Amino acid sequence: MTAALFKIIFRLLALLPLGVLHGLGALLGRLTYLVSAQYAARTRENLRQANLAFDEKQYQSVLSATVAESGKSITELAWIWGRPYGEVLGKVASCMGLEHIEAARASGKGIIFLTPHLGCFEISALYAAQRMPITVLYRPPKLRWLESVMRGGRERGQARLARADVSGVRLLYKALKRGEAIGLLPDQVPSRGEGEWADFFGRPAYTMTLVGRLAESSGAIVLIAYSERMPHGQGYVIHVEPLYPDFSQPVPQQINAALERVIRACPAQYLWSYNRYKTPRGVQPPASRFEEQRAV
16 A cells, blocks of 8 residues: 555545544454454463453453454544544543642652553543643654654644654653653553563563653653543543652562552453564573572
C-alpha cells in the first residue's frame, strides 16, 4: 500500500463514528487471531501466564474479549488521530483520580506519567496535554511515511514527542527540570543496557530502568494512567493513581507490581499479544543470569 493511498483510507476511516470503528476493530482482531498462528499463540500464552482467570471458562471469556479489544486499539487510531482535538477530548467521559494530577501540579514538581499498553493509551497523553506541557517518548515507526501521520495525531494541545534515543532522554530530563510532565510506556521492552530483569506476572521481563533514574534525579511525582475503553464507542474513562517508588528497592520490580494491579482491574483491554517477555539483542537471558548467580 502506498503512502498516499494509506492516508486517503485513514482519512475516510476517521469520518466513521467511533462505535463503528470499534465494531470493525473487533472483527479485525478476531480475523487476525484466526489467520496468524504466532499472534494467537502469544496472546494465549501471555494471558494464561498471568493466571487471572478462576477457571477455564473465565479464561476463554477473557481471551475472546482480549482479541476483540486488540483489534479496536488499531481501528480507533483513525478516530483518535484524525478527528479534531476538542472532539477527541470530548470522548473522555471522566477521569478517576484527577485529584492526583492536580496535587502533582500544585507541588511544582515534574510529573512522570506511566501509561501501559492498556485500553486506549493514545488518548491519555492527549488528555493530559490540555492541562500541561507533556513530552512523550516514542519509537519511530518502521514505515517512514507513517511518522508524519502519527506525529500529527499525537502532537496536539501541549503534547510533544521525543525519540527513544539519547537526545530524547535529554528532552525528558529538561522537561522535568522545568516542572513539566513526561509520558512513558513502562511495559515496552527496552534495549540492551537500558533495563533489568524483573518479574511480571510471575515471569522475568526485561524492564526499563529509565523511570527510576528520572524520578530519583528530578524528584518528579510518578503517576500511573490508563484509559479504559467503554463499550459501543461511548468513550473512555481515564484512571490515574500515584506510584511512590522506594529507591532502596529495585524500581523496575515496583513498577511491574503496580502494572499488574491496574491490569487486573481491566484484563481484557491489555495488549497480551505484545512480546513482553522477549530477550533484546545482546542481553543475557534471565535463566542464564540466575544460574550464574547461584553458582557464585
